[in-house]
Amino acid sequence: MNILIVLTSHDTLGATGRKTGFWLEELAAPYYALKEAGARLVLASPAGGQPPLDPKSNEPAFQTAETRRFEADPAAIAQLANTVRLDSVSHDDFDAVFYPGGHGPLWDLAEDARSIALIESFVAAAKPVALVCHAPGVLRHVKNPDGTPLVRGRQVTGFTNTEEAAVELTDIVPFLVEDELKAKGAIFSRGEDWASYVVTDGLLITGQNPASSAAAAETLIGQLSRNAG
DSSP states (O other): OEEEEEOOOOOBOTTSSOBOOBOHHHHHHHHHHHHHTTOEEEEEESSOBSOOBOGGGGSGGGOOHHHHHHHTOHHHHHHHHTBEEGGGOOGGGOSEEEEOOSSGGGTTTTTOHHHHHHHHHHHHTTOOEEEETTGGGGGTTOBOTTSSBTTTTOEEOOSOHHHHHHTTOTTTSSSOHHHHHHHTTOEEOOOSTTSOOEEEETTEEEEOSGGGHHHHHHHHHHHHHHHHO
């Protein structure tokens, strides 16, 4: 199976002067779960090349066995340094797409016409779309063929308002994932703050936070296996 992983190219946390990007665990845990399931992975980003890593995600408190494994894996590091441009990929070449989070996607991927069209094309082709933590926010402009929001009436989760408040970025981010999904008509549910929680609605798989990234990948693997069977 071929799986596309889409990462942010945005590295600035609003007007704070601080850096952001993708969250390392949300790439590393799915990366190995998917590879060990036999998937061939392609990494993409709007700008191509090396996507920005949120430096906070590599602080000791947020490192995991998977992040340490990724950091020590020359092949993984090389693949990350050479992401393909988002405008060069097509759903035709993949069985599913996975979006890691981090705050970066709220600025670029949420507004990126190519990303929006790509997700719409995966859905139209009946191929799974998985997003974790802040990445469900990139669904804000994704539409069904009839022009209604993709998430309207769908069961979803994502980074919660209370989790955003806990990291003190409520007034920094361009929008709150929970509020935005609800505003688009989604049926938003959540687990405990920082605990793994994954929701599946048809081909749409969403995870609440970094702790949900491995479970979201495993859910995607299970769905692809059932589809193949």
